[in-house]
Amino acid sequence: MTPWLSPPTGAAARLTDQFAALVPVLETERLRLRAPRIAEFDAYRSIFHSDRWPHGDEGAGTDEDAWLDFNQMLASWMLRGIGLFAVETQLDATLVGFASIDHEWGDPEVEIGWMLTADAEGQGYATEAGAALLELARSQGRKSVVSYMGHDHPRSAAVAQRLGGVRDPKAEADLDHALFVYRHELKEQVQ
Numbered sequence: 001m002t003p004w005l006s007p008p009t010g011a012a013a014r015l016t017d018q019f020a021a022l023v024p025v026l027e028t029e030r031l032r033l034r035a036p037r038i039a040e041f042d043a044y045r046s047i048f049h050s051d052r053w054p055h056g057d058e059g060a061g062t063d064e065d066a067w068l069d070f071n072q073m074l075a076s077w078m079l080r081g082i083g084l085f086a087v088e089t090q091l092d093a094t095l096v097g098f099a100s101i102d103h104e105w106g107d108p109e110v111e112i113g114w115m116l117t118a119d120a121e122g123q124g125y126a127t128e129a130g131a132a133l134l135e136l137a138r139s140q141g142r143k144s145v146v147s148y149m150g151h152d153h154p155r156s157a158a159v160a161q162r163l164g165g166v167r168d169p170k171a172e173a174d175l176d177h178a179l180f181v182y183r184h185e186l187k188e189q190v191q
Contacts, residue, residue: 004067007038023077026085026132031125033085033099033132036074040086043095044070047115076102081140082110087129096120099129101137101145108174110145112137112184114159126159134163138186146171147182157182 008016016038023035036044048066061069073084082101088094097116104111112133114126130147137145146168147160157180165182172181 005038005041019077023083023085024136026136027090028128028132030090031096031128031132032088032090032093033129034088035077036070036084036086036098040095041067041070043117044098047097047117050118072104073100073102085129085133087114087116087125096123096125097129099126099133101133106176107148108171110137110142111148112145113147113149114156121155126156127162130159130163134184134186137184138188142186144186145184147184148175148179149182150179160184 007013020035020037026033045063045066048061048069049063070084076083080103082103084098084100084102086095087097087099089096095117097114097120099112099114101110101112103109112130114129114133116126134145147156147163147165149156149160160182163184165184168181168183171183172179175181
């Protein structure tokens with residue numbers, strides 16, 4: 001194991017646990033979305049390098065790119081109050097992927113996204129996790145979020161559509177690289 005992937009110990013481990021406890025835990029019928037752990041980076045890297053990752057024209061990059069992306073998403077919790085979740089099953093805590101509500105460098109808007117392990121695809125987990133992210137965005141007072149995805153990811157586009165997302169050609173034209181943009185309008189909950 002490389003030194004930067006070693007889990008912290010002692011006081012540092014206690015501090016990471018305190019930070020992780022600040023990340024909201026979202027629960028759905030079958031899933032729990034929670035703070036990621038350093039030990040889950042290998043799963044993140046595997047998805048990052050797969051053809052299932054919505055890189056668009058950017059390509060999959062290196063292991064360092066995956067590490068920097070993972071860290072950027074985690075740092076977003078401290079900087080913006082949004083970020084990356086590990087997605088696990090309620091039944092047995094099996095990690096099935098990651099989901100995020102984030103505002104990455106260069107993106108014009110806050111985005112929700114999902115990335116699953118190969119074994120977890122096709123079971124409705126992305127839609128279930130995405131619905132939890134939309135509810136979180138709504139609870140934060142957001143009026144709209146988007147989902148960005150490469151043109152070669154029709155399954156991810158189908159998830160965005162199931163979540164009520166509608167293609168936004170104006171937002172697509174404003175990007176400096178070719179991606180589909182699905183807009184999710186968030187209406188306030190009627191009490």
